[in-house]
Amino acid sequence: MSITNDAVAALIQAHIPDAQVTIQGDGYKYEADVISDVFAGLNTLKRHQLVYAAVNDAITAGQLHALTIRAKTPAEVA
Template structure:
């Protein structure tokens, strides 16, 4: 699969999402920031994203997905934490 295909599938399901896809062939890492994840735990977020790629995973078009799913607030906090560490 191409990264653009993966981004399109996610964008269709999560229109508000900011998406970063890296990897190649059939193994990718996804970083997704969306309000949709509000109130969901890590397992719920991963299940939601994996469900989008059920067919591709079954057929082998995708072999592995690493999913990093954040709410906008969590991502902002993560960025602030890294900035503080860099300033020290």
């Protein structure tokens, strides 16, 4: 029982509304590129905690097994 890339993106966007989210996954391993101003001033751990909080229910339910997160601010991407 896996989750679609679009569903992972929707979970993150529901938790971090201004985020630009790109998900790549194969039903088991997923990679998330998340760009948001909310990450400004936060270290990598805090950024990842925000993203994990968004997808925690899917992890707990066994739908999402492995997630690699790249969380950046728009300025860091520019």
